[in-house]
Amino acid sequence: MSLDATLNLFRAIGEETRLRVMILLLRGELTVSELTQILGQSQPRVSRHLKILADAGLVERYREGAWVFYRAAEEGDGASVAGAVLAALKSFGEVDDRVVARDRERFRQSREARARAAAAYFEANAAEWDRVRKLHLPEPDIEQRMRALIGEQRVGLFVDLGTGTGRMLEIFADRFESGVGFDLSREMLSVARANLDRAGVHNAQVRQGDLFSLPLETGSADLVCLHQVLHFLAEPGAAVKEAARLLKPGGRLIISDFAPHELEFLREEHAHRRLGFSDEEVAGWRRASGLDLLASETLSPQSDDGKKLTVKIWVLGAPAEVRRLKSRASAA
Numbered sequence: 001m002s003l004d005a006t007l008n009l010f011r012a013i014g015e016e017t018r019l020r021v022m023i024l025l026l027r028g029e030l031t032v033s034e035l036t037q038i039l040g041q042s043q044p045r046v047s048r049h050l051k052i053l054a055d056a057g058l059v060e061r062y063r064e065g066a067w068v069f070y071r072a073a074e075e076g077d078g079a080s081v082a083g084a085v086l087a088a089l090k091s092f093g094e095v096d097d098r099v100v101a102r103d104r105e106r107f108r109q110s111r112e113a114r115a116r117a118a119a120a121y122f123e124a125n126a127a128e129w130d131r132v133r134k135l136h137l138p139e140p141d142i143e144q145r146m147r148a149l150i151g152e153q154r155v156g157l158f159v160d161l162g163t164g165t166g167r168m169l170e171i172f173a174d175r176f177e178s179g180v181g182f183d184l185s186r187e188m189l190s191v192a193r194a195n196l197d198r199a200g201v202h203n204a205q206v207r208q209g210d211l212f213s214l215p216l217e218t219g220s221a222d223l224v225c226l227h228q229v230l231h232f233l234a235e236p237g238a239a240v241k242e243a244a245r246l247l248k249p250g251g252r253l254i255i256s257d258f259a260p261h262e263l264e265f266l267r268e269e270h271a272h273r274r275l276g277f278s279d280e281e282v283a284g285w286r287r288a289s290g291l292d293l294l295a296s297e298t299l300s301p302q303s304d305d306g307k308k309l310t311v312k313i314w315v316l317g318a319p320a321e322v323r324r325l326k327s328r329a330s331a332a
């Protein structure tokens with residue numbers, strides 16, 4: 001690396017607002033408007049700082065529909081410096097500063113506000129959810145593909161993250177000895193309990209719990225499922241990491257979600273945060289969680305009636321031997 005480039009990198013980070021931005025982005029990705037609110041600075045000013053950080057390779061930017069997300073770089077020289085900043089922050093404990101503490105508190109509030117908005121949506125739509133999801137895609141086709149990908153052999157423990165109305169527990173019930181579904185929403189869980197009763201599923205239960213920190217032991221699950229959940233989350237990669245933690249060596253994680261799309265109304269009307277995911281993004285989470293790609297499928301829509309959503313299924317596997325997990329999520 002040239003001396004100029006090295007100096008640029010250190011100059012980029014050697015400024016108060018930009019260091020604050022880095023400290024925040026090492027906690028999790030943020031949109032420009034979230035950063036603007038947290039920092040209490042104007043959008044042009046924040047954008048100027050972000051451009052300097054992005055030009056130096058310290059942060060990555062990606063546009064998705066009308067929203068632009070920023071996150072700490074994961075590749076290149078900037079990523080090494082970001083990693084070193086993270087290590088330093090960890091060894092300091094916390095940066096002891098009033099402004100940084102306020103940023104941290106506002107970051108937490110911003111995440112909570114988003115989670116509350118999504119929870120309110122699910123509470124309002126719990127009874128209707130099965131109907132809402134049918135609007136987007138041909139469910140039976142997807143469920144059939146998921147079952148085929150999992151195979152007919154029964155597994156021990158099946159864990160469904162963001163179980164909603166318990167549909168995944170229902171369709172996989174003949175493939176597991178015992179199943180447990182977690183969801184934050186009590187309303188969703190009461191619908192799930194009624195659905196499981198009605199379907200005569202006696203080997204599964206649902207519990208209230210946050211999928212980012214589950215009350216289950218590391219290496220306890222044979223199969224974990226994230227079906228139509230990740231696009232609601234601020235930290236989908238952290239959810240994959242928690243799912244990976246649960247897997248036994250040789251266990252599998254099945255993810256079903258949308259391929260990248262442009263249906264912005266899903267954000268306003270249906271509390272989506274992300275407009276689908278690319279194979280590359282999933283590959284990044286997979287590598288960071290120490291999982292292998294076992295299979296993936298693309299299910300394109302049959303009609304072109306304006307509700308064009310392609311569904312992707314990824315099956316990831318925990319290696320038979322336990323590897324050390326690369327961990328960045330427990331940042332700063």
Ligand SMILES: C[S@@+](CC[C@H](N)C(=O)[O-])C[C@H]1O[C@@H](n2cnc3c(N)ncnc32)[C@H](O)[C@@H]1O
Pocket residue numbers: 118119122161162163164165166167168182183184185188209210211212226227228229232
């Ligand atoms: C779109 S629904 C999908 C439900 C189900 N997986 C299905 O396929 O029918 C997403 C669910 O994720 C739940 N959820 C969102 N954030 C969560 C979190 N942090 N922990 C647990 N559940 C969460 C919501 O309450 C909602 O029920």
